[in-house]
Amino acid sequence: MKKIGIFYGSTMGRTEKVAEMLQREFGKKNADVYNIKDITPDDILKYENLIFGTSAWGIGDMQDDWEDFIDTLAGMDLSGKIIALFGLGDQKTYPDSFADGLGTLFCRLPDKTNVVGSWPVNGYKYYCSSAEKDGKFVGLVIDEDSQPQHTEERVKLWASQLKKQLK
Template sequence: MAKIGIFFGSDTGRTRKVAKYIAKQLGELAADPVNVNKATVDDFLSYDALIIGTPTLGEGELPGIESGAQNESWAEFLPQLDGADMSGKVVAIYGLGDQDKYGNEFCDAMSFLYDTVTTCGATVVGPWPTEGYDFKVSQAVIDGQFVGLALDNDNQANLTDERVNTWLEQIKPALLAA
């Protein structure tokens, strides 16, 4: 079994595309990415190292039926983790947002993933600097850094591959040590 599980929520397919790019970069270290609407909690918890990704929809919402997504997603999956024991698991988070159009909630959905997995006892790795972005506020910023990799494929698509590659080099040691 691959060491690193990759799970994503998506509505338009952009978060899936990043998940596939991450898996390609990690090669045999990572499992094939799985959309959370096709995952079970047991699938999710079977990995000691996880990379999880989400877009931010609407006004800072997780993807899911209530936020207008076409299918169930993180909004329906995260409540199933209530009470799960993720002690000893290492999680890295990435999120997509639009800092120009939604500068008051840029990549907010990452904060919901962060809150859930840390409440379950997981260790989150891979904070990302806020420099190089032009947004007003984000719930995903703690102590001056994003809780994970923030991507803006609407306005900064040309920076995505470089950001992902730099972030993967940063998080890989912790994920492999899990």
């Protein structure tokens, strides 16, 4: 498998923690982790396998540093790259916009052809999520606020699925 670039935006450290858990699953020599606020487009372009992660901050809102970077990403040529997404949210407090950051991140990708890593909605309780498309989430959804007990198994399962889908 080619090396993976994991890019996250995180305000309180939870998305960062999940990014690091994912890196451990793939092995440190197979995956690099970056905070989206510290990067340039070249950092993204050097990887064939990309994982982007954001938390949610209101209806349709990504984490602030992703909000700052998204216009740059939307203008980039990511054709041919395999992309997987993950999002954090809190279904108990924000059931009307659960994991909406993930939904917006997907929506703003310049090329959705090679997006992998959809995830079942079973096991979550919410009313609306822009991350849900055709009965599935567009990527891994983690809820460290109201379901932290599931984080580890979800990360492990998703990473094992991705190993078959990445280049």
